[in-house]
Amino acid sequence: xxxxxxxxxxxxxxxxxxxxxxxxxxxxxxxxxxxxxxxxxxxxxxxxxxxxxxxxxxxxxxxxxxxxxxxxxxxxxxxxxxxxxxxxxxxxxxxxxxxxxxxxxxxxxxxxxxxxxxxxxxxxxxxxxxxxxxxxxxxxxxxxxxxxxxxxxxxxxxxxxxxxxxxxxxxxxxxxxxxxxxxxxxxxxxxxxxxxxxxxxxxxxxxxxxxxxxxxxxxxxxxxxxxxxxxxxxxxxxxxxxxxxxxxxxxxxxxxxxxxxxxxxxxxxxxxxxxxxxxxxxxxxxxxxxxxxxxxxxxxxxxxxxxxxxxxxxxxxxxxxxxxxxxxxxxxxxxxxxxxxxxxxxxxxxxxxxxxxxxxxxxxxxxxxxxxxxxxxxxxxxxxxxxxxxxxxxxxxxxxxxxxxxxxxxxxxxxxxxxxxxx
Amino acid sequence: xxxxxxxxxxxxxxxxxxxxxxxxxxxxxxxxxxxxxxxxxxxxxxxxxxxxxxxxxxxxxxxxxxxxxxxxxxxxxxxxxxxxxxxxxxxxxxxxxxxxxxxxxxxxxxxxxxxxxxxxxxxxxxxxxxxxxxxxxxxxxxxxxxxxxxxxxxxxxxxxxxxxxxxxxxxxxxxxxxxxxxxxxxxxxxxxxxxxxxxxxxxxxxxxxxxxxxxxxxxxxxxxxxxxxxxxxxxxxxxxxxxxxxxxxxxxxxxxxxxxxxxxxxxxxxxxxxxxxxxxxxxxxxxxxxxxxxxxxxxxxxxxxxxxxxxxxxxxxxxxxxxxxxxxxxxxxxxxxxxxxxxxxxxxxxxxxxxxxxxxxxxxxxxxxxxxxxxxxxxxxxxxxxxxxxxxxxxxxxxxxxxx
Numbered sequence: 030x031x032x033x034x035x036x037x038x039x040x041x042x043x044x045x046x047x048x049x050x051x052x053x054x055x056x057x058x059x060x061x062x063x064x065x066x067x068x069x070x071x072x073x074x075x076x077x078x079x080x081x082x083x084x085x086x087x088x089x090x091x092x093x094x095x096x097x098x099x100x101x102x103x104x105x106x107x108x109x110x111x112x113x114x115x116x117x118x119x120x121x122x123x124x125x126x127x128x129x130x131x132x133x134x135x136x137x138x139x140x141x142x143x144x145x146x147x148x149x150x151x152x153x154x155x156x157x158x159x160x161x162x163x164x165x166x167x168x169x170x171x172x173x174x175x176x177x178x179x180x181x182x183x184x185x186x187x188x189x190x191x192x193x194x195x196x197x198x199x200x201x202x203x204x205x206x207x208x209x210x211x212x213x214x215x216x217x218x219x220x221x222x223x224x225x226x227x228x229x230x231x232x233x234x235x236x237x238x239x240x241x242x243x244x245x246x247x248x249x250x251x252x253x254x255x256x257x258x259x260x261x262x263x264x265x266x267x268x269x270x271x272x273x274x275x276x277x278x279x280x281x282x283x284x285x286x287x288x289x290x291x292x293x294x295x296x297x298x299x300x301x302x303x304x305x306x307x308x309x310x311x312x313x314x315x316x317x318x319x320x321x322x323x324x325x326x327x328x329x330x331x332x333x334x335x336x337x338x339x340x341x342x343x344x345x346x347x348x349x350x351x352x353x354x355x356x357x358x359x360x361x362x363x364x365x366x367x368x369x370x371x372x373x374x375x376x377x378x379x380x381x382x383x384x385x386x387x388x389x390x391x392x393x394x395x396x397x398x399x400x401x402x403x404x405x406x407x408x409x410x411x412x413x414x415x416x417x418x419x420x421x422x423x424x425x426x427x428x429x430x431x432x433x434x435x436x437x438x439x440x441x442x443x444x445x446x447x448x449x450x451x452x
Numbered sequence: 453x454x455x456x457x458x459x460x461x462x463x464x465x466x467x468x469x470x471x472x473x474x475x476x477x478x479x480x481x482x483x484x485x486x487x488x489x490x491x492x493x494x495x496x497x498x499x500x501x502x503x504x505x506x507x508x509x510x511x512x513x514x515x516x517x518x519x520x521x522x523x524x525x526x527x528x529x530x531x532x533x534x535x536x537x538x539x540x541x542x543x544x545x546x547x548x549x550x551x552x553x554x555x556x557x558x559x560x561x562x563x564x565x566x567x568x569x570x571x572x573x574x575x576x577x578x579x580x581x582x583x584x585x586x587x588x589x590x591x592x593x594x595x596x597x598x599x600x601x602x603x604x605x606x607x608x609x610x611x612x613x614x615x616x617x618x619x620x621x622x623x624x625x626x627x628x629x630x631x632x633x634x635x636x637x638x639x640x641x642x643x644x645x646x647x648x649x650x651x652x653x654x655x656x657x658x659x660x661x662x663x664x665x666x667x668x669x670x671x672x673x674x675x676x677x678x679x680x681x682x683x684x685x686x687x688x689x690x691x692x693x694x695x696x697x698x699x700x701x702x703x704x705x706x707x708x709x710x711x712x713x714x715x716x717x718x719x720x721x722x723x724x725x726x727x728x729x730x731x732x733x734x735x736x737x738x739x740x741x742x743x744x745x746x747x748x749x750x751x752x753x754x755x756x757x758x759x760x761x762x763x764x765x766x767x768x769x770x771x772x773x774x775x776x777x778x779x780x781x782x783x784x785x786x787x788x789x790x791x792x793x794x795x796x797x798x799x800x801x802x803x804x805x806x807x808x809x810x811x812x813x814x815x816x817x818x819x820x821x822x823x824x825x826x827x828x829x830x831x832x833x834x835x836x837x838x839x840x841x842x843x844x845x846x847x848x849x850x851x852x853x854x855x856x
Contacts, residue, residue, distance in 0.1 A: 074577065074578040074579075075578055127716070127722075128713055128725070128728055128732075132714070136591075137590060137591075137592070138590055139561075139591065139612075144566070144570075145570065145573075148567075148570040148574070148648060149570075149574050151648070151651055152570070152571065152574060152575075152648075154574050154575070155570070155571050155572075155573070155574030155575030155576070156575065158492075158571070158647065159492065159493065159496060159647050160647045160648050160651050161651075162496075162497055162498070162650075162651040162654045162655070165651045165652070165654065165655045166655065167655055167657070168655070169651065169652050169655040170652050170653060170655045170656045170843070171844075172652070173559075173560050173563065173644070173649070173652035173653075174559045174560055174612065174614050174787075174843070175591065175612055176559070176612045176613045176614045176617065176842060176843075176844055176846065177844055179612075179613065179844070179846075180714070180844030180845055180846075183714045183717075183845070184717035184718075184845075187716075187717070188714060189713055189714045189715070189716060189722075189725055189728075190712075190713065190714065191620075191712035191713065191714075192613070192712075192714045192846065193611045193612065193613040193617065193620050193712075193846075194591075194611065194612040194613065195609060195610070195611055195612075196558070196590070196591035196592050196610045196611070196612050197592045197595070197608075197609050197610055198587070198590060198592045198596070201592075204609055208609075208624075211627060215627070232573060232578065233566075233569065233570060233573055233581070233585070235578070236569075236573050236578040236579075236581035236585070237569070237581055237582075237583075237585035237586040238586060239578065239579075239581075240581055240582065240583040240585065240586070241583045241586055243586065297607070298607050298608065298609065299550065299605055299606065299607065299608075300553070300554070300596075300599040300604065300605050300606070300607075300608045301605065302549060302599045302600050302602070302603045302604055302605045303600065304600065305521070305587045305593075305596055305597070305600065306586065306587060314605055317550060317605070434592075435586060435587045435590070435592070435596070436587060436590075436592040436593065436595065436596025436597075436599075436608075437596055437599060437600060437608075438592070438596070438608065438609070
C-alpha cells in the first residue's frame, strides 16, 4: 500500500517583528531581532525585563469585539493565523466534507495571560483566598481549559473532524503538527488546520522563569538579549506568537494544482525521563527522535541541508542540542548549517515549534538559511556551524527542526521537498 | 493495521472509591461519591457539591521530594499510574526505556498549584513565586512526571479536549502502539476543586446548584439541571496485543474502535457531531450497531445536550435497543478523567457480566433509552461503546471488546 504523504499548502505566522509570513521572513532573512524591553506591564519587579512582543491588533485582523473579549490573546493569534493559512492554501473548506477536516492546536501554557488578569480581579489583588465568582467573566472557563483554542479554530474554519489541543510544553508546536500529519497519514482526515499559539508574556510567567533563572537578565541591550550558542548567553528571551498550516495529502494537493511548500516527511517525539526542567548533556533522547524522524522520512543523515535548532539560549540547552545533533548526524553535523531563530523572535514556548516549522519551510521556499543573530563568540563547547549574524543562500531541500521542552519532551521533524527522489 | 491494542492494567482514583477494587465494588453497588465540598468553604458559591476523592494521602505513596513540586492532580495521576502498572504486572525497569511512552489528557493542568502561585505573585510579590510554577501547573505535567518516575523514554504527550480528552489520549496511545511502541501508559486524571477552579467552572453556568447529593446530577431525567464536577479518573496500561500475549499478560479487552468529531459552530443549523463519532467508531471496529452490548453515555445533564445524545444513540441503535448507563452519576463529571474511568468500567463490566447503574435518575421517557437505573443489571457483554463529550463541541466515541 502506498503510504499517504502529507504536505504543507498554506502558512501563516504571527511573530514578534511583524504579523504575516512575509514580514516574518523579511525579519529572519535580514537577521533583524524583535526583542525589546517589556511594554505590556511594568517589568521593574522582575529579574528578566525583556521579551519579544508581537505588535498585533485583533481588530485589524477582522476579529469582532465579542470575539476579542471571549478569547485570550493566544486564541486570537490562533484564529487569525488559522484563517489566513487557509486563505493562503487556496482551499475552499466549505466544499469539503467537514468531518474530514481536522484541527490540531499546540499550546504550552494556554490562556495564561487571561488567567493571570482574571485571577487578579476575582482575588481582588491576591487578597481573597475564596475568590469572588461574581467578578468572573463568562469566558473564564475558556481560559481555564485551553481546548477552547481548538474550538475557536474549528468554528472559524468550519472543521468538524477530530480536533484537539496538543500540550507538551515547549515541543507543543512540533507535536501538534506531527500529530496532524499522522491524522492524514492514517486516513482519519484529508485536511488538517494545524499549528500552535502561545501568549505567555504575563507577570506570572516572568516570575516563574525568574525563579529558575531560565530567562535572561540582560536589559541593557534588549535587542541583543537573545544569544543562542554564544559564550555570553545567559538565558532565553520570552516571546509570543503563532504559526498555522494547512496540511493535505500530497496527491490531493497535486490534483488541485496548488503550491506545495514542503512535505512533512518525518516526525518523532521521545522523552528524557530525567527531569521536568533539566537535560542530560548527552542529548541521547533528542538524537533518538531525530534518528526516527529521518528514518520515517527515508532520508540519510547526510541529506539534511539545514538544522533549525531549538537554540533557546540557555547553556544547558545549547550543549544538549549540539550533542544530540552530533550523535544523530555524525560527521555531517559539522558540515550542516544549524541556526536558532529564537535569537530574533524569542522563545514563544508552545508556539515556537510551529513558527520554526514555518521558518524551515520558508528556508526551502527561498533557498536561504536564516542566521543566528547576536552570535559573535561561540561557546567553545558549541562547535557546529550556527550561521552567525548573516543569512546564507544555499539549496535547501531537506530541513530538520528540533525542539526540547519542560517535562522532558524531545521532538524532531523532517521537512523535505516532495519533488526530491526518495532513497 | 493488524496490530491490536489491549488494556492490561487499570489504576483508579475516583470520588466513590480509591483504588480499582474499591471503586468498582462501589460503582456496581450504586455508592454515591458526590457530597458537599470539604476542601474549602463553598457557602458563598451557588454550587456546593462535588465528587471528591476520599482519603487520599499523597505522602503514603510519594516521596517528600515530589510533594512540593506537584499539584493534587499530578499526585493522583502518579499513584493511579503506579497502581495500573502493578495491576498489569509490569516492572518498567525490566523493559527497554524507549519501548514505553505516556499519553494522557488534561483539562486544567495543576490548577490549584497555579492558584497558590498566582496568590503569591499578587499578594506577596514576584519574588515569592515558586520555582516549580514553571511546570507544576502546566497541562503537560502528568505525562512528564509519569515518564520520569518510570524511566519511560518512548513517545509521550498530552491532549486537551475538555471532557472528550481522556478518550482522545487513549486513541493517541493506540496510534503509538500501532507505530511500534509496545507499551503506552494512558488515560487521564483531572482535579481542580479549589476556589479558583470552582469559580472557573461556575462561569460556564452549567453546574447544578442543588444541595441534594442524590438529586443534583440527573442526566436523562426530566429534572436535569446541570452537572456536578468531580475529580479523579483512570490511568490505563495499553499494550501491543502480541507483546501482551507473549508475556502472558492478563488482558481486560481490546481498544477496537474510535471516532472523534466536532460539533458545528453554533447557529449553523447542522446536526451535532456525536452520531458521526459513534458511526466512525463502529466502522473502525468493523461492528454493526447490533453487536454493541452496552453504551456508557456522556450524560451532560443539560436538557438540550441530553436530547442530542439520546437522539444520536437512538439514531444509530434504534429506540431502547441497547442498555445505556451513566455511572458518573456516582462521581460527578471528571472532565478528561471521565472517559478513561468509563472505559475502565466498561472493561470490568465485560469481565464480570454486569452493567453498573445510573443512580438517582428517573429517566425521561421521551428519550427512548433503555437506561440501567437504580441497581446493576447482569448481562452477557462482549462489546461496549463509551461516549465522552467536551465543552466546546468535542465528541469522542470508543469501542472496547472482549478478546477471549
